[in-house]
Amino acid sequence: MMQDYEMVIGLEVHVELKTETKIFCSCSTAFGAAPNTQCCPVCMGLPGTLPVLNKKVVEYAVRAGLATHCTIARYSKQDRKNYFYPDLPKAYQISQYDLPLCEHGYLEIQTPEGGKRIGITRIHIEEDAGKLVHKEGGGTLCDYNRCGVPLIEIVSEPDIRSAEEAKQYVRKLRAIMMYTGVSDCKMQEGSLRCDVNLSVRKKGETAFGTRTEMKNLNSFQFIGKAIEYEFARQVKALEAGEKIVQETRRFDQQSGKTFSMRKKENADDYRYFPDPDLIPVVTEQAWLEEMQQSIPPLPDDRKKKYIEQYGLAAADADLLTADLLTADYFEQAAQGCSSPKTLANLMLGELLKLIPAEAETIPIRAAHMAELCNLLAEDKINNGTAKKLVKQMWQADTPPSVLAEEQKLWQINDRSILRETVRRAIAQDEKSAADFRAGKTNAIKALIGRAMQETGGQANPKLLAELMEDALNEAE
């Protein structure tokens, strides 16, 4: 019955901008400071204070818009969204209502059927709220450091049809925001937060079903789980003849389920109106062109380059460009390396496993990685050694040639030495040799493994295999 339905998903992604100062005052936006040490009368909303828009916020938002193929408004305005909550000191959030800064964009994701465009309805600027800390045993503390940290809200079209597409979309968006320097997109610190709007309908239908919203999902894993659960829940409800209620649902990380949140009285009438304390945001054509010029190569541009210039497979190029850190690292190392393909394999096979989520640096120098690649490509070490050395280089800042020399890890390419090793291996395992000769060709693996072990894993594997085969055939 699940297969008769499809899910329709639209995402609202909030991204904290990487500006030094807040959107309407000069307080720092740095994460992790002691509570209420980064606020002033303006961001605390003290009576009589007034907001003044930080120009950098407009610049960053425009860059995000241009990088996602949006049309940038020549004239936009800021509006007040009125509601009471203790984390909102003015009792209104300054946001944008009917004239957002960016509209009508898209980005492209990879699906099993090929590339797919996901529409971006709008990107608007707004201020973040503070943070409430609920104390054990009662009482709530307010931390206003985050008040006025600039955000952009990126609203997608309901073009997404699976949890995998949703994750891909967020990954791509995250990469673009990082490439353009708009945000550091740290999901753990909340600088990228995702709201999922989901409805279901029978396949082939064109009308939308009633949607529910799941707010503040802050990891790819949770986005995926929340979508899968909510899809199943809605399908089950419809099959049972129930109606889907339009509501906000909370995703519980422990159980992986979503729960209905009590709908607040009149919570949806925000009484938006233009903020009379602020003047319209007007963008000049010349400035927009300057901004367009300042957009660095984006994930798709780099991916194309990796395929065309370095000969990488599309899937590999996709993985390397998904994060600015790995893409930058790859390009830096590739400069000193004779085989970018080998480099890509080593990075995807070994290095990426070691990099924690949202890392900011890679401890292995790119030059060392390039050198390692070259040693491998020039047959000075074998693949197993290379893998071993990646782990060692992660621990200690030492060139791979020094590590190989210290531990005598050089590849054995000497035919006479390897021939002798092969001879001994056959002598020690006559049964496998006999099996091979009897036609069980797979038996050679055991013999090669034994020989490789004897060299401490340092034999040139190709040469070893060749000599083993020769020896077995010769002795017939």
Place this chain on the structure above:
Amino acid sequence: MKPIDMTVAALAEALQNKEVSSQEVTRAYLDNIAREEANIGAYITVTEEAAMQQAKRIDEARANGKDLPKLAGVPAGIKDNICTKGTLTTCASKMLSNFVPPYQATVMEHLQDTVLLGKMNMDEFAMGSTTENSWYHVTHNPRNLACVPGGSSGGSAAAVAAGLAPFTLGSDTGGSIRQPAAFCGVVGMKPTYGSVSRYGLIAFASSLDQIGPLTKNVYDSALVLNEIVGYDRRDSTSVKRQYADFTKHIGREIKGKRIALPHEYFGEGLAPEVKEAVLAAAKKLEALGAQIVELSMPSLKAALPAYYVISSSEASSNLARFDGVKYGFRAQQYDSVEDLYRNTRSEGFGAEVKRRIMLGTFALSSGYYDAYYKKALQVRTIIVQEFQQMFEQCDAVLAPVAPTTAYRIGEKRENPLEMYLGDVYTVPVNIAGLPALSMPCGTDAAGLPIGMQLVGNAFGEAELYQIAYALEAALQEGGSGK
């Protein structure tokens, strides 16, 4: 002449020439406050000690030959919705009865070498026309203690009229400087929107509010305005431009100036005595060589409803921050956050403030926004255009300030709608963002002052002062007025 009878100009000159010290002047005002304040009630807070210390500092600086600004050492009273660092700033509300701002309003930075005598009484959050809506006490009109001084800057106007301050600052959202100036017989100026920074002015309606001076005469008004205008990067609506010296045209003749008399300002509801006095002022202007142009501005009829929709809508949002969480009054009894909000706001705000918040909340609500707020903004655009067209052929508008002279305390308290109608002549100027000066032009049979206003084109304050000064001189010569 005693300091409390002197103009700002005379005081400033006497101080500069060291004929009198700031401490002597300040002492004189504090003594007069001690004598008269109990009858008038112009102040919420009198900062006696700090004032004497500041006066001493200024006197010492002057004795040391320090170059001081023009108004250095002159005392001033400041409306209690303008933030004064370290000094209680209440908006005449229980809600802010314990609020001491940690920062200074921009106008206070401009006036940092004057001497702050205290904070002036007002209608709560500047909502009202009588100063009866103060949580603290009513202010009495010095011209007749049984009468209201007008509002919302009633304390500011009464203090100037009673010699309790040589000048004061008020704020004007829909007439709150001009109407009390008219009721108390002083000069009140509402400058062009964007010329005086609103940073530190606790907002009533952000798109209409403007700070301005209340003084004994026209020249003083220009002097004080000179000190407080200017671009401020902390106020996005502040206008970046060269501001002229507003005294520069004062004393020049006004021959050939074209003064508009729109019919809409002289219709039904205007007290005959007020009408006569304003028309007599028109005759005076004509005698001075000005040309009176009678014309019609039909959109003015829509100004009052548009004003109440816009100002209440903005106020409903501006006043939402007073929730008892961070500063100000907090209800003692509550069981939840919603409860805290409800009880704090129920107990902390007075009736008029609640009325405006409800009006504004309603006007902004989904389903009503287009019919009220959006419509009001459209009306605003039409009014702006009509003034623009009018100023293509005229230099200023002459109009009454209020339909009547000051009325008795309590007379209109129970009838808010009638009170709102009293704003009909003052609000168009705020809606259009224009400057307007209110000055006395006579007295009624009961001896109460009658006010008139001159409305100028945007940033046309210098010309307004030129016309107002000439008229003021002519009225005094003619024995009308003072």
